[in-house]
Amino acid sequence: MGRGRTTTLGRLVAAIPSAVLLTLAASVAGLAVNAVRPGGLAWSKDWSHHVETLAHEAGVPVVFLPEVRTAVDSGEGGGVYLLDARGAEEYAAGHIPGAFCVPPEELDVVLPGLALAAMPDAAVVTYCSGMDCDDALTLARALTNRAFTAVSMYSGGFAEWTEYGGEVETGAGPAAVATGAAAAGATGGRP
Amino acid sequence: MSARKVFSGLCCLGLGALFVAASVPKLLEPEAFALAVSRYHVVEGVLVNVAAIALPWVELAAGVAALPFWRGQGGRRLRLAGLLTIGGMLVVFTGAIAMLLAAGETASCGCFSTRADASSSGGWNVVRNVGLLALTAFAAWTEAGPRPEEGGAGRGRMSLRKRFEVPSP
Numbered sequence: 253m254g255r256g257r258t259t260t261l262g263r264l265v266a267a268i269p270s271a272v273l274l275t276l277a278a279s280v281a282g283l284a285v286n287a288v289r290p291g292g293l294a295w296s297k298d299w300s301h302h303v304e305t306l307a308h309e310a311g312v313p314v315v316f317l318p319e320v321r322t323a324v325d326s327g328e329g330g331g332v333y334l335l336d337a338r339g340a341e342e343y344a345a346g347h348i349p350g351a352f353c354v355p356p357e358e359l360d361v362v363l364p365g366l367a368l369a370a371m372p373d374a375a376v377v378t379y380c381s382g383m384d385c386d387d388a389l390t391l392a393r394a395l396t397n398r399a400f401t402a403v404s405m406y407s408g409g410f411a412e413w414t415e416y417g418g419e420v421e422t423g424a425g426p427a428a429v430a431t432g433a434a435a436a437g438a439t440g441g442r443p
Numbered sequence: 444m445s446a447r448k449v450f451s452g453l454c455c456l457g458l459g460a461l462f463v464a465a466s467v468p469k470l471l472e473p474e475a476f477a478l479a480v481s482r483y484h485v486v487e488g489v490l491v492n493v494a495a496i497a498l499p500w501v502e503l504a505a506g507v508a509a510l511p512f513w514r515g516q517g518g519r520r521l522r523l524a525g526l527l528t529i530g531g532m533l534v535v536f537t538g539a540i541a542m543l544l545a546a547g548e549t550a551s552c553g554c555f556s557t558r559a560d561a562s563s564s565g566g567w568n569v570v571r572n573v574g575l576l577a578l579t580a581f582a583a584w585t586e587a588g589p590r591p592e593e594g595g596a597g598r599g600r601m602s603l604r605k606r607f608e609v610p611s612p
Binding site: 260261267275277300313 | 473478489497499521525547548549550558560562563
């Protein structure tokens with residue numbers, strides 16, 4: 253029995269070089285096919301400048317489509333403040349339902365008009381056009397610097413939201429309320 | 444054929460098919476898979492794409508190699524190599540998911556889907572992978588076990604050499 257076990261283990265160990273060879277051969281085949289395949293991936297893309305990597309380095313949590321869907325589907329943002337970091341024009345053309353228009357450069361103007369201003373521990377999710385923009389990250393960092401403790405970024409942004417059939421709200425929406433409220437010195441808004 | 448051998452064959456079939464199936468969306472959507480790889484933060488930025496290109500092919504090759512249809516000595520060796528590769532990948536994947544969860548981050552594991560609406564990883568992914576790892580270990584151990592001619596798995600049979608061996612006086 254002991255001899256049988258040794259033999260079994262010995263065979264397993266002896267198969268390791270074959271497994272390594274299989275891995276190497278498959279990797280080389282994959283890289284070769286990718287090189288000739290139309291639309292193959294560039295080998296050398298540096299992901300260290302990707303918005304999600306930057307968010308990770310900045311300590312800003314990233315959330316994804318299922319979480320944003322859950323928040324929107326549960327109504328009134330599901331207790332989550334969605335902040336659209338795009339400009340007012342893009343926002344008016346279409347945004348995630350319940351989101352407020354808060355471009356990072358207008359944060360100091362818009363924020364006092366939101367109920368959010370008095371709730372630094374409220375859950376906030378920022379987004380912008382998609383993965384090629386960094387406005388959502390800029391906004392998230394600005395909020396974090398203002399002592400907001402639960403700020404995260406939806407990296408897929410509006411592009412991903414619409415690509416996966418998300419409902420779109422048009423018009424000035426809550427932003428107008430927020431801006432109006434700011435002017436009146438109130439703190440209304442959703443949720 | 445013993446029940447152990449039958450179960451091992453089923454494990455090889457299931458694991459092989461699973462890894463072949465897992466490789467398909469990654470081969471079709473390499474860019475989306477590269478994004479999934481980058482979310483683990485375990486591969487350096489410049490190596491993300493290389494890993495995203497190679498990994499689905501390794502999964503495909505290991506899955507095909509692990510299938511129970513290969514016959515003979517060579518087939519057995521190939522299957523064992525496939526199972527060991529699957530085991531190695533499962534260890535790496537499980538570790539990466541566990542690290543992600545420990546860091547409090549949520550992201551889709553990218554295991555079977557590269558879609559943005561795939562559900563995020565959770566403790567379930569770790570438990571599932573540990574289960575798959577146990578099945579892989581069982582199948583590999585059985586595959587590497589004694590061959591019938593060695594008097595192990597083929598109980599009651601005697602190798603030709605032994606059968607015709609003339610006992611020395």
